[in-house]
Amino acid sequence: MTRDGEPVNGYVRLLDEGGEFTAEVPTSATGQFRFFAAPGTWTLRALVPGATVDRVVAATRGSVAEVAIAV
């Protein structure tokens, strides 16, 4: 997760296909986050001071879905 190209600290929520909360993690010092999610379509909601950004991601079994979020 970045802001103006620099890592930013905040929180990322994982929402299921119905938009319901599933999990939430704070980002690391380098702005990174990770969820272990079942196959399907998920929404990542980034929360940082002054901004909220959603990204839809498809999770598939056995592969890592990398998502870069600029806020």
Place this chain on the structure above:
Amino acid sequence: MSRSDVLVSAEWVQENLDAPKVVVVEVDEDTAAYDKNHIRNAVRIDWKKDLQDPVRRDFVDQAGFEALLSAKGIANDDTVVLYGGNNNWFASYAFWYFKLYGHSDVRLLDGGRKKWELDSRELVKGEDVPERAATEYRAQPQDASIRAFRDDVIAAIGSKNLVDVRSPDEFSGRLLAPAHLPQEQSQRPGHVPSARNIPWSKNANDDGTFKSDEDLKALYESENVDLSKDTIAYCRIGERSALTWFVLHQLLGQTNVKNYDGSWTEYGSLVGVPIELGAN
């Protein structure tokens, strides 16, 4: 009792950081979070080390709670403001725990650590720990009206409100614990028969603050929880359900609400009790 008696905003905390009779206390799921940074003048209570009996599964007793708060420099007439990470899960647990031992003025920072951080408010380094003189704290005997035990839960099946605040996957039996935590503890998955699944997260906004009283009342009514009846809330170990207890008992003013801290790690390991699988 009103919402402002038990819930304070980040602005209020900011304005009262140096108030002599206000003690800000961090209680985090990640017990090391305080060591990274924390709100200035906040003291730490470790929900594992400080609040649990070191040998058997139970809380520290009345004398143990008195010793803990005395050592932390908390007096009986102090206003205690609790906050923590993960949307105040363990801060809510500590709130319920303080009420269990009869502390009169305890409040939650609405939104907890997340709201404080999203507001870009000051956090001090972990080693910046306040010095507080020890007190002679006196606790009350545990308030049995707000704590449920396993037999209370079994007796409540089909007669009282049982609110299971875990995620739908835990409720239905697909998971034994939240996805980010170790999958251990209970022997069986599922939920208590007749329980309604109302995940804790439905009580809160994205920034961790609680929804309005009107929205919260509508939530429970829409899920067919008859608020005129007695209610027991449970989760995995009683921390998320403490948040729901806070909503029902403290914000919505329901008097007969208990938190079952044994929760699924106990119930799901009992021999012979009824269990249901699947969604509501």
